[in-house]
Amino acid sequence: MNALFDRLWEQAMPKAMQPRTRRRARDLATGLLNCAGKRTISGLLCGAGRQFADWSAAYRLFSQQRVDPQRLLDVSLRQTIDMLPDDELIVAHLDDTLIRKTGRKIPGTKWRRDPLGPPFHTNFIWGQRFVQFSVACPDSEGSCRARAIPVTFTHAPSPVKPRKEAPAGQWEAYHSSLTASKVTRVGREGLTQLRDRVDQAGGAGRHMIVSVDGSYTNKEIVKYLPERTTLVGRIRKDAKLYRPADGQPPTGRRRVYGERLPTPEQLRRDEAIAWQSVKGFAAGREHTFDVKIISPVKWRSAGGNQTLQLIIIRPLGYRLSNTSKILYRQPAYLICNDLEHSIERILQAYLWRWEIEVNFREQKTLMGCGQAQVRNERSAETVPQFVTGVYSLLMVAADRLRRQGVLTHLCRAKWYPRKHGDRWTTGDICNRFRAEEYTRYLGWSFSDFVARDHQRRTAKKQANPAISALINMRY
Numbered sequence: 001m002n003a004l005f006d007r008l009w010e011q012a013m014p015k016a017m018q019p020r021t022r023r024r025a026r027d028l029a030t031g032l033l034n035c036a037g038k039r040t041i042s043g044l045l046c047g048a049g050r051q052f053a054d055w056s057a058a059y060r061l062f063s064q065q066r067v068d069p070q071r072l073l074d075v076s077l078r079q080t081i082d083m084l085p086d087d088e089l090i091v092a093h094l095d096d097t098l099i100r101k102t103g104r105k106i107p108g109t110k111w112r113r114d115p116l117g118p119p120f121h122t123n124f125i126w127g128q129r130f131v132q133f134s135v136a137c138p139d140s141e142g143s144c145r146a147r148a149i150p151v152t153f154t155h156a157p158s159p160v161k162p163r164k165e166a167p168a169g170q171w172e173a174y175h176s177s178l179t180a181s182k183v184t185r186v187g188r189e190g191l192t193q194l195r196d197r198v199d200q201a202g203g204a205g206r207h208m209i210v211s212v213d214g215s216y217t218n219k220e221i222v223k224y225l226p227e228r229t230t231l232v233g234r235i236r237k238d239a240k241l242y243r244p245a246d247g248q249p250p251t252g253r254r255r256v257y258g259e260r261l262p263t264p265e266q267l268r269r270d271e272a273i274a275w276q277s278v279k280g281f282a283a284g285r286e287h288t289f290d291v292k293i294i295s296p297v298k299w300r301s302a303g304g305n306q307t308l309q310l311i312i313i314r315p316l317g318y319r320l321s322n323t324s325k326i327l328y329r330q331p332a333y334l335i336c337n338d339l340e341h342s343i344e345r346i347l348q349a350y351l352w353r354w355e356i357e358v359n360f361r362e363q364k365t366l367m368g369c370g371q372a373q374v375r376n377e378r379s380a381e382t383v384p385q386f387v388t389g390v391y392s393l394l395m396v397a398a399d400r401l402r403r404q405g406v407l408t409h410l411c412r413a414k415w416y417p418r419k420h421g422d423r424w425t426t427g428d429i430c431n432r433f434r435a436e437e438y439t440r441y442l443g444w445s446f447s448d449f450v451a452r453d454h455q456r457r458t459a460k461k462q463a464n465p466a467i468s469a470l471i472n473m474r475y
Contacts, residue, residue: 104126256298
């Protein structure tokens, strides 16, 4: 894995970069994956074994922008598109996340609503906001499991509000920048840039499906979609939808909206509209979903030039075990501007959207995104992007090795349950990376303590307790 990671890393580094800068950035990436504590800059230096050298150059690497994390994400995008079949649609996910901070002088921080707060009370947290795009990398064709690979991580701060006695020019600049910094505007610009990057990365001419949640299903996104792009997003159950206009008046303005349709909730309860059965992969296995499709429809938030279809999903209602609570208890109402592709592909693209939430969790908890204690304006933006870029390259390297059939588990504890067919977790991938890194420096043969069948007795005899304890150290 380390050899493939190094090759991907070299593709992301420009040829004009100084060798010492290239080596320093690679050391920080290694320290990020080896670090067992907080992922601060000093923690990364300790993880790379550079704690006894001058540390100021590591901080200048980000404050003076000597490394561009976006190049790491560009390599991940090219590799992900290369792993997809030629006739496979490109499925992307869009969402934003908050990184909690404590310092009041960190650039880009602000009081924001806590998305994890209870629904009956609005909580606020102090943090930074980032907008991310991830591209789905499915295991096979059809309804299957997919892993999301981050390809964009954009800082979306809000402007600082001027004082009351500030000049009128400052207030005008504030209001204009406030509109430009809206998360939906940042998402719209990022979607246009992603479409261009996909074309440059080998996806020219291929259709792209973007799945979003309800906060991005609005006029700002739907009305300004780039070419060859389909949007699948949730809408409210009381949204106002219309039929396309049938006839046109002999004089006057052309009609766009026809008769008013019932609300999505009323359409779900309408027995005259039949349910269709569609298969999709979600929550670890394939399920059968009951859906209703109402097409074509018009939505004022999407503008008159967009012809849409409404997809209503009946609550699935299943249990992971006999004693667990019922999941998927609420219906879902989706809007889509694609009337050509099958409902199976559109539904599966939306079901894969959960993977971007998995990305956020792993970037923050396992990779320590946002834990760096930096106050420089450039560093506050670049360090989280650097962490995301390293995480993205690691996921790409692991997925390529999995497709080649050469990715094997390390020896696990005796009480660890045997699982067949489950995908590699990010913890497993990091353990494998650290194992190869340790064996390279300690002179151990990797095959001495790793076997293809980790339950074999020979592997237990050959395992070194100290090395195994270091490798399997949990984050």
